[in-house]
Amino acid sequence: xxxxxxxLTLISTMMLAADGAASFAKCAGxxxxxxxxKALGKSKIIKDMSKADIxxxxxxxxxxxxxxxxxxxxxxxxxxxxxxxxxxxATYITTKK
Numbered sequence: 001x002x003x004x005x006x007x008l009t010l011i012s013t014m015m016l017a018a019d020g021a022a023s024f025a026k027c028a029g030x031x032x033x034x035x036x037x038k039a040l041g042k043s044k045i046i047k048d049m050s051k052a053d054i055x056x057x058x059x060x061x062x063x064x065x066x067x068x069x070x071x072x073x074x075x076x077x078x079x080x081x082x083x084x085x086x087x088x089x090a091t092y093i094t095t096k097k
Contacts, residue, residue: 020092023085026077035093042069046093054090 027046030039035047046054058081060066061074081089 019085020088020090023081023089024092027089034096039070047096049093051090051094054093055086058086058089 024035027035031037031043031046036045038045049057057066058078061071061078062081064071064075067074078086
């Protein structure tokens with residue numbers, strides 16, 4: 001039973017990472033392929049953020065409670081993401097370390 005649960009957990013994590021990779025593709029233009037750049041020279045380097053911080057930031061961009069100079073730009077970038085999409089992107093970024 002433990003092997004089944006472990007296997008399902010591993011598969012779901014891999015699926016989230018795959019979805020995250022596809023979703024992250026539009027982020028990479030500004031943040032870099034490995035999330036290593038300050039977007040347009042203004043943002044934080046997101047590869048250094050925790051998964052929880054990335055999730056909080058993306059939700060904050062959606063509802064307007066987070067962000068500095070990139071707030072307006074990012075609100076449009078994350079507008080179409082649901083909770084699963086945000087989770088997938090955060091998982092993908094934090095597993096690239």
